Amino acid sequence: MKIALIGYGKMGRMIEQIAIVRNHEIVCIIDVDNRQDFDSEAFASADVAIEFTSPTAAYDNYLRAFSHNVKVVSGSTGWMKEHGDDVRRMCSEEGKTLFWASNFSIGVAIFSAVNRYLAKIMNGFIQYDVEMEEVHHVHKLDAPSGTAITLAEEIVDGMDRKNGWAKGTTLEADGTTTGSSMHDDDKVVINSVRRGEVPGIHTIKYDSGADCITITHDAHNRSGFALGAVLAAEYTAEHSGLLTISDMFKF
Numbered sequence: 001m002k003i004a005l006i007g008y009g010k011m012g013r014m015i016e017q018i019a020i021v022r023n024h025e026i027v028c029i030i031d032v033d034n035r036q037d038f039d040s041e042a043f044a045s046a047d048v049a050i051e052f053t054s055p056t057a058a059y060d061n062y063l064r065a066f067s068h069n070v071k072v073v074s075g076s077t078g079w080m081k082e083h084g085d086d087v088r089r090m091c092s093e094e095g096k097t098l099f100w101a102s103n104f105s106i107g108v109a110i111f112s113a114v115n116r117y118l119a120k121i122m123n124g125f126i127q128y129d130v131e132m133e134e135v136h137h138v139h140k141l142d143a144p145s146g147t148a149i150t151l152a153e154e155i156v157d158g159m160d161r162k163n164g165w166a167k168g169t170t171l172e173a174d175g176t177t178t179g180s181s182m183h184d185d186d187k188v189v190i191n192s193v194r195r196g197e198v199p200g201i202h203t204i205k206y207d208s209g210a211d212c213i214t215i216t217h218d219a220h221n222r223s224g225f226a227l228g229a230v231l232a233a234e235y236t237a238e239h240s241g242l243l244t245i246s247d248m249f250k251f
């Protein structure tokens with residue numbers, strides 16, 4: 001398969017290595033300083049573009065790829081609130097294809113299944129309250145993480161006493177804390193920590209007066225995200241519309 005890369009940072013470079021091992025051809029690499037290559041023949045020849053850039057760049061990159069009829073797989077986070085409705089419309093009504101996931105790793109797909117199951121159990125046990133913590137490297141631009149938001153939305157779907165999520169505190173690398181820990185009881189609070197080069201840790205904690213139950217996903221490195229993105233590109237070459245991880249991994 002012919003793959004174009006949009007964004008050639010930590011993820012773009014790792015995806016390139018895995019794609020080559022899986023016998024794909026990288027036909028075009030677009031980064032900040034060669035965006036004119038969106039209009040190249042090489043880009044238009046791609047079966048799928050894999051996009052990992054930033055919260056502010058992602059949406060425009062989708063538009064550029066769609067204008068050349070190139071399908072997109074994207075893991076960029078932090079753009080959904082502003083552009084989610086537009087992207088859903090383009091995929092459902094205008095024939096565009098985007099595979100988006102806040103987290104491409106099989107480990108997080110499994111963790112998400114456990115999360116959904118646990119939330120349904122906890123719906124019957126009102127003595128437990130739930131909160132979440134995500135820990136990421138200091139370069140991360142968005143908080144809370146996209147994965148934490150997805151996991152919180154799953155909890156809201158499963159628990160009648162929660163109707164949304166709220167951004168809690170962020171502990172920065174320099175030790176300062178921003179945000180507030182005071183939120184309505186009907187919100188799933190997500191606290192963030194920015195520390196060193198942590199690839200990504202997500203912890204969900206159910207606490208009662210008697211005890212505490214926690215589940216954690218701890219990424220050792222970015223290889224799981226990158227492999228998942230290449231598998232998603234293989235899936236996307238054969239499918240259309242707005243796609244996500246639950247379309248690809250069914251359990």
Ligand SMILES: NC(=O)C1=CN([C@@H]2O[C@H](COP(=O)(O)OP(=O)(O)OC[C@H]3O[C@@H](n4cnc5c(N)ncnc54)[C@H](OP(=O)(O)O)[C@@H]3O)[C@@H](O)[C@H]2O)C=CC1
Pocket residue numbers: 006007008009010011012030031032035052053054055057061074075076077078101102103104105225
């Ligand atoms: N869904 C998932 O599984 C995962 C999602 N992510 C998300 O993916 C995104 C990227 O992560 P990561 O690779 O670690 O970040 P990096 O900062 O390492 O890489 C991003 C790259 O995109 C480039 N870039 C920025 N703006 C543009 C633009 N307008 N056009 C083309 N290239 C651009 C950057 O260039 P420059 O450095 O010059 O600005 C940089 O090379 C983040 O939003 C992150 O949250 C990350 C890991 C897993």
Ligand SMILES: O=C(O)C1=N[C@H](C(=O)O)C[C@H](O)C1
Pocket residue numbers: 077102103136140141144145146147148199200201
């Ligand atoms: O920025 C990152 O690094 C990551 N971003 C994604 C997110 O926001 O959830 C996925 C992963 O946690 C790494």
